[in-house]
Amino acid sequence: MSLHNLDYLYRQTIMAYAQHPHHYQPMLGTENYHIRKYNPTCGDVIDLAFNIDHDIVTDIHFYGDGCAISKSSASIMTDLVIGKNTSQITQLVDQFSKMVRGEAGNYNALGEAQILSGVTKFPTRIKCATLAWHALAELLAIEK
Numbered sequence: 001m002s003l004h005n006l007d008y009l010y011r012q013t014i015m016a017y018a019q020h021p022h023h024y025q026p027m028l029g030t031e032n033y034h035i036r037k038y039n040p041t042c043g044d045v046i047d048l049a050f051n052i053d054h055d056i057v058t059d060i061h062f063y064g065d066g067c068a069i070s071k072s073s074a075s076i077m078t079d080l081v082i083g084k085n086t087s088q089i090t091q092l093v094d095q096f097s098k099m100v101r102g103e104a105g106n107y108n109a110l111g112e113a114q115i116l117s118g119v120t121k122f123p124t125r126i127k128c129a130t131l132a133w134h135a136l137a138e139l140l141a142i143e144k
Contacts (some may be wrong), residue, residue, distance in 0.1 A: 003067075004030055010076060012070045013115050015048055015072075018086060021074065021075035022076075023106075024063060024075065025054075025061045027049055031050060033050055033051075034047065034049040034139075035048055035051060035139050035142075037135040039070070039128065039131050042127070044064070044128055046070065046074060046131055047063045048061075049061060050136075052086070052087050056084070057085075057086075057132055058083075059082070060078045062074045062078060062101040062120075062135075066131065070128040072116075073132055077096075077133060077136065079111075079112070080111055080112075082093060086140055089140060092110060093133050095110055096113055096133050097133065099114070099117050100117065104115060116129045
């Protein structure tokens with residue numbers, strides 16, 4: 001597959017997640033943990049909430065207004081963390097941060113989130129890709 005076709009596939013995947021995000025719903029008021037984050041650079045806003053039972057994330061969802069990268073990143077992230085414990089999630093957050101900063105490493109554990117590695121070419125978009133992940137890290141810090 002040519003590099004052009006691969007870039008096109010990545011863009012299409014990001015757009016698919018943005019147009020039909022997983023775990024996208026308003027806050028219910030029944031969540032154990034909730035946070036709102038704002039990206040002043042571009043105006044993205046996200047509400048992120050999850051429930052934890054015996055150190056396992058049993059439910060997670062987000063809501064808000066954001067660009068395609070922000071929304072697709074949140075969608076991919078929510079898929080990735082359901083069923084994982086807080087230690088595993090903390091490692092994923094750390095790996096994602098390193099990946100989007102362009103640090104070399106093995107990021108296979110991030111699954112489809114690896115498609116967002118291309119934001120390293122667009123420094124202003126890194127904050128869009130990491131907004132939900134920073135929210136998740138803050139929620140995990142509160143939970144502990």
